[in-house]
Amino acid sequence: MAKASTRTPVPGPAFIRLLARFSDADLPRTPPVLTERLADWFDWNRALVLSRALDGSLPAAEDGADAEEAHDAECVRVRHVLMEAIDADIAPPPPDRKDAPAIDDDxxxxxxxxxxxxxxxxxxxxxxxxxxxxxxxxxxxAKARLAEVDAVMEAVLSPREQMLLAGVPGLLGLHYRRLREAGAPCSTDTSAAGPWLARFRQDMRMALLAELEVRFHPIDGLLAALRTR
Known part of the structure; x- marks a missing residue:
């Protein structure tokens, strides 16, 4: 019988909790202060750009406001398309290999x-x-200034976000290995691997959906600003 984990649950968003469960490493109980971390990420060039966005003269608004319903509908459509991509069926490894397949290949x-x-x-x-x-x-x-600030924040934070998210497939690979070794230590037929594979597929789906929510946070913020009068 599998030994119950004694690790202390990690606080934070669902995405962080899932990644902590997939990883062997213990995450710090007290995360770094956001303002301190942002100070490390903003070099002086970026700080000047952000300062101009916050303190510069307000640009003139253009005529013609876009329909809120169109923006809401487009966000719903994009989210739905991405969720369908996450839920797309995954082709299993070829079943006709004579040797026991390596876990990494599977x-x-x-x-x-x-x-x-x-x-x-x-x-x-x-x-x-x-x-x-x-x-x-x-x-x-005023909203044009907010849009400018968001553009600066995206330019600063997106490269670091992508660097961190690039590690997700590796963490899922470790999770796959642990589940397979615990659930089917002698099996060479991954097409009939049993409950461990169903659990992994569900965990991977949950992780990708949680990542989707993280990526939509700034979009949801912009939508809220568009609705504000």
Whole structure:
């Protein structure tokens, strides 16, 4: 019988809790203060750009406001398309190999699926975020400033976000290995691997959906700003 974990649950968003469960490493109980971490991430060039966005003169608003319903509908559509990509069926490894397949070889379809879903999320949410900023800038001078600040924050934070998210397929690979070794230590037939594989597929789906929610946080914020009068 599998030994129950004695690790202390990690506080924080669902995505962080899932990644902590997939990893052997213990995450710090007290996360770094956000303002201190942002100070480390902003070099002086970025700080000047942000300062201009916050303190500079307000740009003039353009005529014509976009329909809120159109923005809401587009966000719903994009989220639905990305969720369908996450839920897409994953082709199993070829069943006709004579030798026992290596765990890393068996995990490859899942790694590729995870990376493809991440690329789709990054591309689609990036385009959507830019369009929402453009719409926000057309509503009022104050909202145009908010859009400019969001653009600066995306430029600063997105590279670090992508670097961290790039580690998700590796963490899922470790989780796959542990589940397979615990659930089917002598099996060479992954197409009939049993409950451990169903659990892994569900865990991977939950992790990707949680990542999708993280990527939509700034989009949801921009939508809320667009609705504000």
């Amino acid at each position: 995990y490859q379809p899942y790694r590729q699926h995870c990376m493809a879903a991440q690329r789709a999320m990054q591309s689609a949410t990036g385009r959507l975020r830019g369009r929402l900023r453009d719409a926000l800038a057309r509503q009022s001078p």
